[in-house]
Amino acid sequence: MIRKSGIGIAALAIGVLTSVIPARADFWSDAGAKYKGVVLHGVTESTPPSNYIKDVLAPEFEKKTGIKVQIETTSWDQMYDKAIKDMEAKTSIYDMVYIEQDIIYAYLGRSFLTDISKSLKDDPSLKAPEFDETHFTTFANYFKNADGDLFGIPMEAFIKVYLYRTDLFNDPKIQEAFKKETGKDLAPAKTHEEYTQIAEFFTKYGKDNGMELWGTTAQAHTGHPASWYEFFESIAPTFGVYNWGIDANNNYAASVENGGQMNSDKAKAAIKYWLHLRDIAPPESAASTWTEVGTTFAAGRVAQGLVYGENAAWIASDAEKSKVVGNVGVALPPTEPDVLKEVEGGKGYLGYYDGGAFGLPVTSKNKEAALLFLQFIGQDSVQPDWAIAAPRITNTATYDDPKVLDMDKKLNGYYTMLKDQGKLFAGAPPFPFHAQVREATAPIFYKILLGEVGPDEGLDQMAAAAEAELKNLGYRK
Amino acid sequence: MPGRNPLLYVALWLLLSLLTLFPIYWLFVISVKPAVDLFTTPSLFLDVIYWKNYVNVLGNETLRGYMLNSMIISSGNAVLVTVLAFMACYALSRFDLAGKENIFFWTITNRMAPAAVFLLPFFLLFTQIITFGDWKLYDTKIGMILLYCTFNLPFAIWTLRPTIDGIPKELDEAATVDGASTWQVIHEVIFPLARPGLAVTLILTWVFAWNEFLLAATLTSFNARTITTGLSEYVTTTGTEWGAMAAIAVITLIPALVIFAVVQRHIVAGLTFGAVKE
Numbered sequence: 001m002i003r004k005s006g007i008g009i010a011a012l013a014i015g016v017l018t019s020v021i022p023a024r025a026d027f028w029s030d031a032g033a034k035y036k037g038v039v040l041h042g043v044t045e046s047t048p049p050s051n052y053i054k055d056v057l058a059p060e061f062e063k064k065t066g067i068k069v070q071i072e073t074t075s076w077d078q079m080y081d082k083a084i085k086d087m088e089a090k091t092s093i094y095d096m097v098y099i100e101q102d103i104i105y106a107y108l109g110r111s112f113l114t115d116i117s118k119s120l121k122d123d124p125s126l127k128a129p130e131f132d133e134t135h136f137t138t139f140a141n142y143f144k145n146a147d148g149d150l151f152g153i154p155m156e157a158f159i160k161v162y163l164y165r166t167d168l169f170n171d172p173k174i175q176e177a178f179k180k181e182t183g184k185d186l187a188p189a190k191t192h193e194e195y196t197q198i199a200e201f202f203t204k205y206g207k208d209n210g211m212e213l214w215g216t217t218a219q220a221h222t223g224h225p226a227s228w229y230e231f232f233e234s235i236a237p238t239f240g241v242y243n244w245g246i247d248a249n250n251n252y253a254a255s256v257e258n259g260g261q262m263n264s265d266k267a268k269a270a271i272k273y274w275l276h277l278r279d280i281a282p283p284e285s286a287a288s289t290w291t292e293v294g295t296t297f298a299a300g301r302v303a304q305g306l307v308y309g310e311n312a313a314w315i316a317s318d319a320e321k322s323k324v325v326g327n328v329g330v331a332l333p334p335t336e337p338d339v340l341k342e343v344e345g346g347k348g349y350l351g352y353y354d355g356g357a358f359g360l361p362v363t364s365k366n367k368e369a370a371l372l373f374l375q376f377i378g379q380d381s382v383q384p385d386w387a388i389a390a391p392r393i394t395n396t397a398t399y400d401d402p403k404v405l406d407m408d409k410k411l412n413g414y415y416t417m418l419k420d421q422g423k424l425f426a427g428a429p430p431f432p433f434h435a436q437v438r439e440a441t442a443p444i445f446y447k448i449l450l451g452e453v454g455p456d457e458g459l460d461q462m463a464a465a466a467e468a469e470l471k472n473l474g475y476r477k
Numbered sequence: 478m479p480g481r482n483p484l485l486y487v488a489l490w491l492l493l494s495l496l497t498l499f500p501i502y503w504l505f506v507i508s509v510k511p512a513v514d515l516f517t518t519p520s521l522f523l524d525v526i527y528w529k530n531y532v533n534v535l536g537n538e539t540l541r542g543y544m545l546n547s548m549i550i551s552s553g554n555a556v557l558v559t560v561l562a563f564m565a566c567y568a569l570s571r572f573d574l575a576g577k578e579n580i581f582f583w584t585i586t587n588r589m590a591p592a593a594v595f596l597l598p599f600f601l602l603f604t605q606i607i608t609f610g611d612w613k614l615y616d617t618k619i620g621m622i623l624l625y626c627t628f629n630l631p632f633a634i635w636t637l638r639p640t641i642d643g644i645p646k647e648l649d650e651a652a653t654v655d656g657a658s659t660w661q662v663i664h665e666v667i668f669p670l671a672r673p674g675l676a677v678t679l680i681l682t683w684v685f686a687w688n689e690f691l692l693a694a695t696l697t698s699f700n701a702r703t704i705t706t707g708l709s710e711y712v713t714t715t716g717t718e719w720g721a722m723a724a725i726a727v728i729t730l731i732p733a734l735v736i737f738a739v740v741q742r743h744i745v746a747g748l749t750f751g752a753v754k755e
Contacts, residue, residue: 045713046709047713085600295716301516321512322513
C-alpha cells in the first residue's frame with residue numbers, strides 16, 4: 001500500500017516537472033516540419049550499405065521528420081544509367097544519387113552535383129548539430145572539390161585486401177609440406193615472389209590430393225572491365241606503377257617514351273606476374289569479375305587471393321554463403337620489396353580504396369529536405385550498426401565503438417587494417433576521362449588475356465591508345 | 478518411321494520433354510540450394526531441399542508489390558492490345574481501305590529496330606513531353622500499359638489477321654441482311670468465331686509484357702516496377718543471389734503456366750485458324 005502510494009507520488013512529481021520544463025527541441029522534427037509530406041527519391045546500387053539505408057535509415061528518418069524517403073536499389077549499370085539520364089535530361093526524378101568514387105570527377109566536371117558544404121553554410125537552419133564533416137575519414141576527401149567543399153556524403157568505403165585461409169596456413173601437415181618444397185615457413189606473403197610460391201604450392205597441393213583447391217584468385221574476365229581494374233588498381237601499384245601509369249603532371253603521358261609508366265618495365269613485370277597467377281587460379285577465373293573472386297574464396301576453392309573488402313565480412317562470418325567462416329585471415333597485398341617503403345613514405349599506394357557517397361543532384365526539387373537526409377546518414381550515431389550490417393566505415397569515431405571492435409575480431413582485424421593502414425590505399429586517380437581511357441585501352445587488354453597479343457606488345461599498344469584518346473579528348477596537347 | 482513403332486514415339490516424346498523441361502528443372506534445382514552449395518557442390522540432382530530462398534522471396538513485401546505491378550501491367554496491356562488488334566484486323570479484313578496492305582506492313586516496322594533504340598525517346602516522352610503539372614507517364618502502370626502497345630500491337634495484328642481473314646465474309650453479310658449493325662456483327666458473329674485466335678494473341682501478348690525487362694528497367698522506379706526489374710536487385714557487388722533469383726523465376730512461371738492451362742485448348746486452334754483458305 002505504502003509502496004503503491006510512493007509510486008503515485010513519484011509519478012505525479014515527474015508529471016509536474018515535465019510540464020514545467022519546456023520540451024527539449026529536437027532538431028530533426030523541427031527542421032523536418034517544414035517539409036512534412038515531401039517524398040524524397042534516391043537511386044543506388046543494390047549493396048549491403050545501400051540496403052541498410054533503404055531498410056533502416058530511411059524509415060528512421062521518416063519517423064523523426066515526417067519526410068518520406070524512397071530508395072530504389074538496382075544493379076550497378078542500371079543505377080548509373082538512371083542517375084545520369086535523370087541529371088542529363090534534368091527530369092528531377094531523384095533527390096539523391098549514389099556516386100561511386102571513380103565517377104565523382106566526371107560528375108563534378110559536368111556540374112551535376114550540389115555543393116553540400118556551401119548549401120549548409122548558406123542556410124544554417126538546415127545544419128544538423130550532430131553532423132560534422134570533419135568526422136569523416138580521409139575517404140571523404142575523394143568527394144571534395146579543390147576548395148575542400150563536400151559534394152557527397154560517404155556511405156560506403158572499403159579496401160581491396162589480401163585474404164588467406166588460416167585453416168590451411170596453420171595446418172602443420174601443410175606447413176611441413178611447404179617447408180619441404182620451398183625451404184621456407186608458410187606465412188602470408190609479403191612479396192610477389194612469396195605470393196607466387198604459395199600460389200604454386202597450393203595449386204599443386206590441390207591437384208596432388210584430388211582437392212578442388214587452387215593457390216590464388218584472379219579477377220581475370222576476358223571481356224569485362226573488372227579484369228582491367230584488377231590490373232591497374234590492384235596489381236600495377238604493387239609494382240610501383242600508380243595512376244594507371246598516366247602522369248597528369250607531364251602532359252598526361254602514358255608511354256615510357258613520353259614520360260609515362262603504362263608500358264614501363266615495372267608494368268610489364270606486373271602483367272607477367274598476374275598472368276602467371278591467372279594460369280594457376282581456378283578455371284572460373286577467366287570469367288571472374290569483382291564478385292566472383294569473393295564467391296570463389298567463400299566456396300573454399302582457393303588458399304589466398306585479393307578480394308574487395310565489402311565481401312570480407314560475409315566471407316568471414318556468413319555460414320549460409322561461405323564455407324570458410326572463421327578461417328579467413330587478412331593482410332596487406334604483397335608488393336615488390338621497395339614499394340611498401342615508397343608508399344609508406346607518401347609516394348603512391350598499394351591497393352584500391354573503393355566506396356561511394358550519396359550526392360544531391362542540382363536538378364533535385366527537394367534540395368532542403370534531401371540535405372537533411374544526407375546529414376542524417378552522415379551522423380556518428382548511426383554509423384556503428386551500419387558498420388555491423390555492412391563492412392564499411394566512413395566516420396573516424398566508428399572504429400572505437402564496442403560493437404565494431406567486436407566485429408573486427410570476427411573479421412580478423414579487417415577494420416583495424418582499414419583504420420591503421422587505409423592510408424596506404426587509394427581510390428581511382430582524379431581523372432574526369434576515366435571511362436573513356438578505360439574503354440580505349442580495355443580491348444587491347446582483353447587481347448592480352450586471350451593470348452592474341454603478347455603482354456609487352458599489348459602494354460605498348462595500350463599506352464599509345466591511351467595517349468591517342470587523351471589527345472582526342474583535349475587533355476594531351 | 479516412328480509411325481510403325483510406338484516405342485520410338487515414346488522415346489522421341491521423352492527426349493523432347495527432357496530438352497524443353499531441363500532448363501526449368503535446373504532453375505528449380507538452383508532455387509532450392511543454399512548459396513554456399515551452388516559453386517562448391519554443383520550437381521544435377523537434389524541432395525537437400527532448401528526452401529529458405531522461397532520463404533525470403535515470398536516474405537518480401539517489395540517483391541510482392543513488383544509481382545502485382547507485373548500482373549496489372551501485363552494483363553492491362555494484353556487486354557488493350559487484343560481489343561485494338563481485333564478492331565484493326567477487322568478493318569483490314571473487311572473494308573477496302575486504300576493501301577491497306579501497306580498499312581498492314583507498316584505496323585510491324587516498330588518491331589524492326591531493337592527496343593533499346595526507343596529507350597531515350599520514350600524516357601523524354603514520359604518525363605518531359607506528356608506531363609500534366611506534376612503528373613507524368615514515367616513510373617506509372619498506365620504508362621507501361623500504353624508503352625507495351627507500341628511493341629505488342631503490331632505483333633498482335635500480324636497474329637490475328639489470318640484468323641479474321643479466315644472467317645467467311647458471307648457470315649457478316651448474312652447478319653447484316655438480318656438487320657445487324659456493324660457492332661453487332663463484330664460482337665455476335667466475328668468475336669465468337671475468332672475466340673481461339675484472340676486467346677492466342679492475348680496469352681502471347683501477356684507473356685511478352687510479363688517478361689519485358691529493358692523498357693521497364695528504365696521507365697519505372699518506385700510505383701510501377703515490375704518483377705523482372707526486381708531481379709536486378711539481386712545482382713550486387715557482393716555477389717549474385719542466384720538462389721533468390723531462381724526462386725523468383727520459378728514463382729513468375731506460375732501465373733504464365735496457369736494462364737496457358739486455361740486457354741490451352743484455344744491455342745492450337747488459334748494458331749492454325751485461317752491457315753488454309755477454301
